[in-house]
Amino acid sequence: MQFLEISKRYGHNVVFDHFSLDIPPQTILSVVGPSGEGKTTLLQMAAGLLEPDGGRISKESSEEGSVSYLFQESRLLGSCTVYANVELALRSSHTSVAERQSIALHYLQMVGLSDSLGLYPAQLSGGMRQRVAIARAFAHPANLMLLDEPFQSLDIKLKFSLVAAFLNLWEERPRTTLFVTHDPKEALMLGDAVCCLGDPKQPLWYQKIDIPRNARNISDANMLAWEAVLVNTLVNA
Amino acid sequence: MQRIKRNLVLLVSSLLLLLIWQAGSMLLDSQILLPGIPPVVHALRTLIAQPPFAHNILATALRALQSFLIIVFSATVVGVLAGRYDYVSIALRPFVTTVKAIPVMSIILLAFIWFSSGTVPLFSAFLMGFPVMYVQIEMGVRQLDHNLEEMCSLYDFRFSDKLVHFVIPSMTSWFIAGSRTALSMVWKVVIAAEVLTVPQYGVGARMQLAQVQLQTDLVLSWTLIAILLTAVGDLLFDALVLCCARLKRLLDARGVPCSSSR
Numbered sequence: 001m002q003f004l005e006i007s008k009r010y011g012h013n014v015v016f017d018h019f020s021l022d023i024p025p026q027t028i029l030s031v032v033g034p035s036g037e038g039k040t041t042l043l044q045m046a047a048g049l050l051e052p053d054g055g056r057i058s059k060e061s062s063e064e065g066s067v068s069y070l071f072q073e074s075r076l077l078g079s080c081t082v083y084a085n086v087e088l089a090l091r092s093s094h095t096s097v098a099e100r101q102s103i104a105l106h107y108l109q110m111v112g113l114s115d116s117l118g119l120y121p122a123q124l125s126g127g128m129r130q131r132v133a134i135a136r137a138f139a140h141p142a143n144l145m146l147l148d149e150p151f152q153s154l155d156i157k158l159k160f161s162l163v164a165a166f167l168n169l170w171e172e173r174p175r176t177t178l179f180v181t182h183d184p185k186e187a188l189m190l191g192d193a194v195c196c197l198g199d200p201k202q203p204l205w206y207q208k209i210d211i212p213r214n215a216r217n218i219s220d221a222n223m224l225a226w227e228a229v230l231v232n233t234l235v236n237a
Numbered sequence: 238m239q240r241i242k243r244n245l246v247l248l249v250s251s252l253l254l255l256l257i258w259q260a261g262s263m264l265l266d267s268q269i270l271l272p273g274i275p276p277v278v279h280a281l282r283t284l285i286a287q288p289p290f291a292h293n294i295l296a297t298a299l300r301a302l303q304s305f306l307i308i309v310f311s312a313t314v315v316g317v318l319a320g321r322y323d324y325v326s327i328a329l330r331p332f333v334t335t336v337k338a339i340p341v342m343s344i345i346l347l348a349f350i351w352f353s354s355g356t357v358p359l360f361s362a363f364l365m366g367f368p369v370m371y372v373q374i375e376m377g378v379r380q381l382d383h384n385l386e387e388m389c390s391l392y393d394f395r396f397s398d399k400l401v402h403f404v405i406p407s408m409t410s411w412f413i414a415g416s417r418t419a420l421s422m423v424w425k426v427v428i429a430a431e432v433l434t435v436p437q438y439g440v441g442a443r444m445q446l447a448q449v450q451l452q453t454d455l456v457l458s459w460t461l462i463a464i465l466l467t468a469v470g471d472l473l474f475d476a477l478v479l480c481c482a483r484l485k486r487l488l489d490a491r492g493v494p495c496s497s498s499r
Contacts, residue, residue, distance in 0.1 A: 047391060066393050075388040079406030079485075083493045088402060092393040101494050118493045140392055 001025075001046065001063055001144065001176055006055035008041055015041050017200040018055065025060050026174040030191030032181055032230065033204075034237045037197040039180040043069075043146045046178055063144040063176050066093075068137040070150040074129035076121040082108065082132050083117040089140045107135040110172070111165045127158040131165060138169045145170075145177040151186060163190065167213065184230040188223055189216055196230060198237035205233045272454040280454040281461060289438065296438035298466065300355075301420075301427045304362035308419050311363075312370035313412070319371070320378020333368045341365060345430045358430035358439070365426045366419035373418075377411030413478055420474055424467045440466070 003021040007014075015038040023029045033039050044050035045057060047067050076085045086104040094100045108114055111131040121129055130150060137145060150166075151159045163186070170177070181187050187194045188209060196205040207226055209216075216223060255274060262273035284290055319326035336344075344364050348357040381404065389399045431441020440463050447455035 049387070049391075067391060069388070069391045071384070071388070073384070075384055077385065077402050077406070080402050081489050081493050084402070084489065088394060088398055089392040091398055092395055105494060118490055136392070 001060065001178075002058040003042070003045070004056050004058055006045065006052040006057065008038070008045070008050075008052050014200045016052070016055075019201060020055075021195060021203065023176055023178060024192075025062070025176050027192040028170070028177040028179055028190055030179045030181060030187035030194045031197060032184060032187045032194065032234065033197030034234060037237070038200075039197060040148060042197070043148050043178060043180055046144065047146055059144065060176070066140065066142040068140045068142040068145045068175070070133055070137045070145070070147045072149045072152055074121070074126075074133040076129055076132055076136075078121050081118050081120060082113055082124070085121070085132055086136045086139050089136045093141045103139050104135075107139040107169065108132075110138075110169050111135045127154060127162060130154070130162055134162065134166055134169065138173070143175050145175045147177065147179040147181075149181055152182065159186075166190075171213075184227050184234065185218055187230070188226055189213075189218065194226070194230065196233050196237070198233070204237055205230060269451055269453050272457065276454045277457045277461070280452075281458040284455070284458050284462075292438045293440055293443050294462070294466070296436070297427060297431065297440040300358045300431075300439070301362070301423050301466075301470070304359050304366065304423050304427060305416075305420055307359070307363055308366040308370050308423070309416055312367050312415070312419075313374050316371045316374025317378055320375040326375060329371075333371065336364055337368050339364075341426060341429060342433075345426075345433050348430070349434050354434035354436040357434045358427040358436075358441075361430045362423045362426040366422050369422060370415040370419045373411045373415030374408070377408040380411070381407050417471070417474060420470055421467060424463065424470060428463050 001023045003019060005018045005020055006016050007018055008016040013036075021029075021042075031039050031042060041050060045052055047069055077088070080088065083104060086108055087100050090100045090103055094103065105114065105117075108117065111134055113128065113131055113135065116124065116128065121132070124132070133150070151162055154162065167190070179187070179190055181190075190213070191209055192213075193206065193208045195203045198204040207229075209226070211220070211222065218224075218227070258271075259274050262271045265271050268276065315325075315329065319329055341361070345357060345361045348360045348364075352360055385403055385407075389403055394403070428439075428441040428444070431439035432445045433441075435442045435445050440459055444456055444459040444463075447453075447459060
């Protein structure tokens with residue numbers, strides 16, 4: 001997916017001005033940046049919820065159509081069971097009940113919820129709800145995945161467990177992913193590249209992370225150095 | 238334990254009410270002003286034993302049910318439209334505001350001029366109950382969670398799935414609140430309209446005849462029956478809601494493969 005010379009403004013506030021960004025297929029681009037610098041706008045434009053004022057968004061043919069969107073909050077249907085919340089996201093694409101069942105069960109098992117299929121969102125913890133949302137996002141047959149700070153406001157243990165669950169699913173079937181976060185560590189651990197917003201014309205900082213994801217360690221010298229640069233860029237943005 | 242305590246308090250307060258009634262009757266010492274509990278119970282037993290009793294109850298209950306169903310159906314349809322389209326809501330605002338402000342008696346008296354005595358309770362109950370239900374439904378539609386709506390659209394939910402799994406469940410609490418209030422109102426208005434229009438059968442009509450003949454024990458007996466009808470109506474409604482909730486849970490559980498609810 002490519003953002004080509006896109007422009008977007010809200011009144012006098014110019015968020016993007018001939019801004020370009022490239023996300024190679026089946027990679028994760030982590031996007032960080034101060035609040036109000038267009039992170040969510042970028043996601044909404046990628047999802048088709050928002051039109052850029054100028055420029056265009058080019059997608060690979062496989063990335064066209066539906067998207068999987070992982071929100072800050074789980075956005076589950078309160079009156080539906082865990083299983084139904086995932087299965088419903090498959091109904092428009094899979095007519096066979098058996099097929100839907102098999103896919104939903106597979107992803108719910110992958111996120112460790114196969115024992116909670118009949119529970120309702122109100123009976124789940126915050127972390128479990130987000131796991132259901134992750135399973136739904138991966139079960140939905142879209143090749144473009146958009147993540148809007150889905151691990152925000154979770155305790156560190158839960159965050160690590162959810163990130164692990166996410167990566168486990170992503171490695172199984174990689175999709176082009178735009179991952180918006182406030183956390184520099186999260187951005188560096190997950191992304192194939194990290195982009196810092198803050199200038200409407202171009203990224204303030206863009207870094208490819210060439211260390212394999214499973215070999216990354218946050219105390220590694222390179223990672224620490226990138227984190228320092230990223231934090232510095234964010235502070236000075 | 239908590240439940241036993243609650244029921245005990247309820248029982249004591251009910252007994253206190255009966256005690257106040259009996260004490261008041263003994264103090265006034267007049268069967269016309271306020272008869273005591275025993276004569277009213279006797280009158281009630283005589284009433285129940287008479288053949289037109291069932292006709293009167295049935296006539297009132299049918300009028301209430303008819304009005305209630307008309308209110309539920311029409312207010313739901315119009316409420317959904319008003320919640321969805323601003324211009325429908327604006328167009329209906331003068332009507333709703335006017336109807337809400339008109340005293341019940343004015344509506345009944347006007348309806349009595351326009352319609353036959355059998356139709357008046359229906360029409361009056363509709364006019365009084367419709368705004369209550371309509372406002373709740375309109376609010377329910379306006380309060381639909383936009384985040385969930387966005388999620389449904391991003392995940393390509395089919396219209397029917399969105400309706401069944403998102404819209405209807407989100408509207409349920411508003412629908413129940415509106416229906417419950419409308420139902421309580423319907424009983425009161427139907428009986429009040431029967432009192433004024435005196436149809437051949439009806440609780441309100443019997444009440445009016447008893448009042449004309451200064452049979453206060455009969456008036457109180459019919460009042461007790463009216464209270465009982467309202468309570469039974471509320472109980473049946475609650476039972477229906479509970480049944481629907483249980484049925485939904487049952488269907489949900491059947492839809493889950495290898496269900497493992499806690």
